[in-house]
Amino acid sequence: MxxxxxxxxxxxxxxxxxxxxxxxxxxxxxxxxxxxxxxxxxxxxxxxxxxxxxxxxxxxxxxxxLRFRAVATRVSTISDDRLLLRGTDITDICATMDFTAAARFVLDVDAPVPPPPVDLSAVEQVPVERRIPLTVALIAANDPLRADRTDAAARVLGVLPVLANVVPEIDLAHPWVDLLVTMLIDNGLAASTTAARVAASARAGVFDSLLAGYAALSGPLHGGAPASAYSLVEAVRGGVDVDRALADAVVDGRLPGFGHVIYGGDDPRATIVLDRLRADRPESTALAAAEVIIARAGRPVNVDLASAVVALELGLGPRAGEVLFQYGRTVGMAAHVVEEYGEAPLRWRGSNTGQGRQA
CATH class of the missing domain: 1.10.1660.10 (Multidrug-efflux Transporter Regulator; Chain: A; Domain 2)
Structure with missing residues (x-):
C-alpha cells in the first residue's frame, strides 16, 4: 500500500x-x-x-x-521507542540472527555476488576509519557493472567479507561486535541513508551511492559520535572525576552517548548491547565507568555509549566505533538504495532563495 x-x-x-x-x-x-x-x-x-x-x-x-513525507520505506520502522527491521523487532532479530543472517534478511537476498578483483594495497596506508569508504570507492572505480543496478543488494552482500578484511585490527566475529554491527544496520531515514538515497535517486550505482552515505556518516554528529563517547568513558575509567569529564565532553549542548532525535527514552540498541555486556562481563571496568556516567548524566542512553564500552573493553581503539558504524550501516544504506531505485528519479530538489540559478 x-x-x-x-x-x-x-x-x-x-x-x-x-x-x-x-x-x-x-x-x-x-x-x-x-x-x-x-x-x-x-x-x-x-x-x-x-x-x-x-x-x-x-x-x-x-x-x-519535495518534502520527506513523500519517502516511504520498508527497511526500518521506529515506533514507541522500538526499532523494527523489515517489520521485525530488533530484539527478535538479535535473538535469532547473527550479522550475516540479518544482512541477508534486510537486503532480501540469499546468495552474494562477489565483487570484481581490485588492488587494495593502498587501503592499509590510510587510518582505520577511512578504509571501508576507500575500499568501496576502489571497487566502484574498477567495477565494469558500475552503472548496472541489477543484483545491487547481492553485490553489496558480496562485498561485506572484503570490507571485514581491510580492518584486521577489529574482530568482527566477536559476539559483542557482531551484536553491535547488527544494531547499526539501520535506524530510519538518518543522514547517511538519506544521502545514499539522494544519490540513488540520481541513479548512481550502488557503490557510488554508498560513498555518498559514508560521507554523511563521517560527520562527528553521526558516525563519528562514538569516538566522542569513547573519550568520555575512557576519561572516567582512567580516574577523571565524572562531573569534570561530563563538562569537558559537552559540545554545543550535546553530551556524547546520550539523547537521540528519534527515541524519547533509552535507545533500544544501547539497552540490548549493554545488557549483553552486563551478563557476559559484569566486572568490566569500561562498563563500570559507563554506569557511573549514566547515573550522573540522568539522560537517555544511545547506542554510541554502548559502542564506546565495547571498543574500550576489547581494546579496539577510539575510532573503532566509526568503523563498526560504517560496516553495519553498509547493509541498511544498500537496502535503502535498492528501494530508491524503485521510486521516481531525481525526486530530491532543494529550493534556492537567492537570485542565482540552479543547475
Missing amino acids: DRWITTSEASARLGVKRGTLYSYVSRGVLTSRRMPGQAESLFDRAEVDSLAAAKHDGRRAGDRL
Whole structure:
C-alpha cells in the first residue's frame, strides 16, 4: 500500500483539480485503481511524483522542494521507542540472527555476488576509519557493472567479507561486535541513508551511492559520535572525576552517548548491547565507568555509549566505533538504495532563495 496515494493526496502534490487528475488517467499519463472499502481512487505515488517534478520544473525553485513525507520505506520502522527491521523487532532479530543472517534478511537476498578483483594495497596506508569508504570507492572505480543496478543488494552482500578484511585490527566475529554491527544496520531515514538515497535517486550505482552515505556518516554528529563517547568513558575509567569529564565532553549542548532525535527514552540498541555486556562481563571496568556516567548524566542512553564500552573493553581503539558504524550501516544504506531505485528519479530538489540559478 505504500506505493499508492489517495486522489486528494495526488491532487495536492500536482496542484490540480480532481477533474484534471482523472483526465491524466484517461490519457494514460497516470495509473489509478479502486480498492474495496476505499472512498477515493488510488494513484501510483512514483508516477505522481515524477509528473510533479516535470510540471514544477518551470516554476519557482521553492515549489520544487519535495518534502520527506513523500519517502516511504520498508527497511526500518521506529515506533514507541522500538526499532523494527523489515517489520521485525530488533530484539527478535538479535535473538535469532547473527550479522550475516540479518544482512541477508534486510537486503532480501540469499546468495552474494562477489565483487570484481581490485588492488587494495593502498587501503592499509590510510587510518582505520577511512578504509571501508576507500575500499568501496576502489571497487566502484574498477567495477565494469558500475552503472548496472541489477543484483545491487547481492553485490553489496558480496562485498561485506572484503570490507571485514581491510580492518584486521577489529574482530568482527566477536559476539559483542557482531551484536553491535547488527544494531547499526539501520535506524530510519538518518543522514547517511538519506544521502545514499539522494544519490540513488540520481541513479548512481550502488557503490557510488554508498560513498555518498559514508560521507554523511563521517560527520562527528553521526558516525563519528562514538569516538566522542569513547573519550568520555575512557576519561572516567582512567580516574577523571565524572562531573569534570561530563563538562569537558559537552559540545554545543550535546553530551556524547546520550539523547537521540528519534527515541524519547533509552535507545533500544544501547539497552540490548549493554545488557549483553552486563551478563557476559559484569566486572568490566569500561562498563563500570559507563554506569557511573549514566547515573550522573540522568539522560537517555544511545547506542554510541554502548559502542564506546565495547571498543574500550576489547581494546579496539577510539575510532573503532566509526568503523563498526560504517560496516553495519553498509547493509541498511544498500537496502535503502535498492528501494530508491524503485521510486521516481531525481525526486530530491532543494529550493534556492537567492537570485542565482540552479543547475
